[in-house]
Amino acid sequence: MESDASSPPRVAILDATIGLLREEGYAAVSSRRIATRAGLKSKLVHYYFRNMDELFLAVFKRIEDEHFAQLTQVLAQRKPLRALWRLSMDSTNTAMVLELNALATHRKVLRAEIARASKRLRLLQSAVIERAVAESGGGAAPLPPMILSVLALAVSRLLAMDSVLGVDCGHEETLGWIEALIAHVEDGAPLPA
Incomplete structure (x- = not known):
């Protein structure tokens, strides 16, 4: 080989x-x-x-490497929360993650790699959120950074799944609330109601 x-x-x-x-x-x-x-x-x-497991692992590794390269760029920004949110909302990335997660239900080796990468991603996102809160001089985060990281990932994946199905109920309100939350943390704007 x-x-x-x-x-x-x-x-x-x-x-x-x-x-x-x-x-x-x-x-x-x-x-x-x-x-x-x-x-x-x-x-x-x-x-x-x-075998196909080896191929799917290589696909996942490539996608993971590309995503973490994008995260590195986000880390370099002065106010990284909006960029982090935009990256989370990138429908191409989210759709691929959902597809690989579905595949992982049938492929144990892929499941283990996704779990490893997900933990790495959450820790990194949490660190970005924590740093942004500390450096912003704006408002305090209403929840701990790890919870915000999990919620951001969950919301972005749900919105991506909804979009595939043609569902948009609640999307506008959710996106508006998240933008207001980011403005609160980064700029000290009032916390969304």
């Missing part, structure tokens, strides 16, 4: 898998469909990835 993680066929396989996951869901992913989409012979999928 070739060790070069950036070899063109390997990258094409990962790109094709991510595309299928985003567009059609995990049930549509097979080595044949991946190969067809990547313009490769299906044997190459198994040359670069011994």
Whole structure:
């Protein structure tokens, strides 16, 4: 097996898998469909990835690395809460996370990686929130940073699922409240009612 993680066929396989996951869901992913989409012979999928678990782990790792690179940029901002919220609300990321979570119900090895990354994400988001509160000179956070991190992730995922289903009931009010909460913490604006 070739060790070069950036070899063109390997990258094409990962790109094709991510595309299928985003567009059609995990049930549509097979080595044949991946190969067809990547313009490769299906044997190459198994040359670069011994099995589908290994492929799904590589997909998850790539998405995780991209997301944490974005989080690093958020950390560098003077007022990171809005950027952190926008990143949480990125429907492309959220939809992929939901798809991978659904896949993880069938793939134990992926479930373990998602759990590890989720813990890492929550700790990092909590640290960003804590830092933003400490540096803002604005209002105090109404809840501990870890709870705010969990709530932000839960709300963004719920809104993404609702959007897929065509449900928008309560979205505008929720988004407005969160924006007001961010303004409270970062700018000292009145706490939303």
